[in-house]
Amino acid sequence: MVFAKKGLVILTIQARIPSLKPPKCDKFTTCEEVSGGKAATLFVGLYVVALGIGGIKGSLAAHGGEQFDETTPNGRKQRSTFFNYFVFCLACGALIAVTFVVFVAASLNSCFGRNSVNVVVRPSNAVVSPSNPHSGRKEIEEETEQAIIETEKPTHTLKFLNNAVAYEPIHSSLECTVEQVEDVKIVLKVLPIFASTIILNCCLAQLNTFSVEQAATMNTKLGSLKVPPASLPIFPVVFIIILAPIYDHIIIPYARKATKSEMGISHLQRIGIGLVLSIIAMAVAAIVEVKRKNVAANSGLLDDATKQLPITFFWIAFQFLFLGSADLFTLAGLLEFLFSEAPIKMRSLATSLSWASLAIGYYLSSVIVSIVNATTGRSNHRPWLSGANINHYHLERFYWLMCVLSGLNFLQYLFWAIKYKYRGNGNNN
Template sequence: MNQSGLEANKWSLATLTDVEEVKMVLRMLPIWATTVIFWTVYAQMTTFSVSQATTMDRHIGKFQIPPASLTVFFVAAILLTVPVYDKLIAPIAKKVLNNPQGLTPLQRIGVGLVFSIIAMIAAALTEIKRLRTASSHGLTTNPVAKIPLSVFWLVPQFLLVGAGEAFTYIGQLDFFLRECPKGMKAMSTGLFLSTLSLGFFVSSLLVTVVHKVTGNNKPWLPNNLNQGRLYNFYWLLTILSCFNLGIYLVFAKWYMYKDKRLADEGIELEEADPTFH
């Protein structure tokens, strides 16, 4: 009831918990935004890297490897990275960083972003080698020619992105689940998954922009990759990823985890009803 004896409009009032929960989400947005670029890099492994594979020697004896099957190295990298982290990296990180968790969620994401940069460097160098091999054998004008270069030259970029995914995926999921307010836990998964979808959207946007900018002169991404400059696209992603990493490190340094911040400020939030409506 207000001073006039009338019932107050509940929509015009906000509790301390409501205000703090909104502030928590707003503080997470810079971290959310700077993880999108990883999934933009990831998208290249399922598009242009597969296109590269179709032009290369995919034979093991008489068996020919399907181009899209190279994505199995994502899984291999994850299966290798997770136990290596648990058995080797985490114990060392616990001692060095004095953190019982090993690496914090933000540190894991940062490691994943570094892996994505190295992956794009490897992808650019491999594409340069592929084009040189095509040129030396006079195959640049034939879009369906099989270049005498083993498809396994592409494996490092798949392994690097896969290892980066192991760090970034787990780091993001842990971060959003931990830092989202208790009353907005359903939002944590939405925030995490939105970075994946936005990453693929940014990838499509970049391809469209590159087509428009370079299409009339020397296109980077023509239908015939043997006459293109796909390596420049990979270098572009390397530069964008480095720039993004710098911004991410600033935000990660600035970010204070929810439990520590609330404890420092002496704020105790109300427990949210765990029932979803």
């Protein structure tokens, strides 16, 4: 938390001192790139904030989940509710970011006559703590010690790792216990599931970026109020806030009765539902972009992206409906899956994989855009995703490409999910 505060101080200083600010933009598409000390100050501030928030996010979910008694069905149900509302609170924090913060920034820009800046906001961290913990740390540690005592022989899963126990190690520092080998097996087993969520986060990055540009060309008025395009992520945030209680209090109780199982919907099933919803989100995004460009063509504004199109930005809400639902299902499901499957000593590390998936997905999105532009820009053809006029982009083709990649990703996820065997007594099935 201290690092996050220091990073915000650095960013505040840069925003305050004129000599550290970038040059003003003539237009949104013709901004001068910063370099040298200005860029260094910006990135130092951002990375210090990221370092601080990363430490918080990596431990919050695991800390909260450990407050429940996982040895009882009721405790496991309440733990599932916690992870669901953990994501709910992330969305509540993001709602403040994309409404209050963005509107304040827009007001300041208006008051001081500065150019508007589009800011893409991703749901940030929030805290929710159970009010009635059922089990203390001591009981969990005693249970762990008992499990270690009962583990005398390596399992038959990933047999090649058993050599670390069966044979004399080259050096004493490489000597492993049965428990350590089994812990490594568990981590290796969850990695394919973790990797399968990266493409979904890549889709999140694309929609949270290009959708803002799309909305900037559309009618963003809500009655007499003009909504800043940067507030567009409010749609998935609101959908998460609405859907989370419905899922926990209506869908899950019904699923438990229908399946006659403790969880109703298993962790892997929940992640799979989210991946399917992300496929639908990209398909809907492609269809909406076709409609937007048709309106631009019919209005004679295809070559002029500076004029507002006679189409409401609420069309973008359809793709965010599925996007927000996908985020809720996959993120909450992945957090609980990693927490419940990981060794107790590695739970914070395991749940941190959820945020690693987010980071990798956003980096991968930049790589995919670069590859697409490099590939489609050959032979004097215009790249799909570059230029000053978004109406000349082939954004719909790019969305279909992401839809196909998401579909292929889902197929490989099914392969790993079907093969996966839960730990314990099958409480997640």
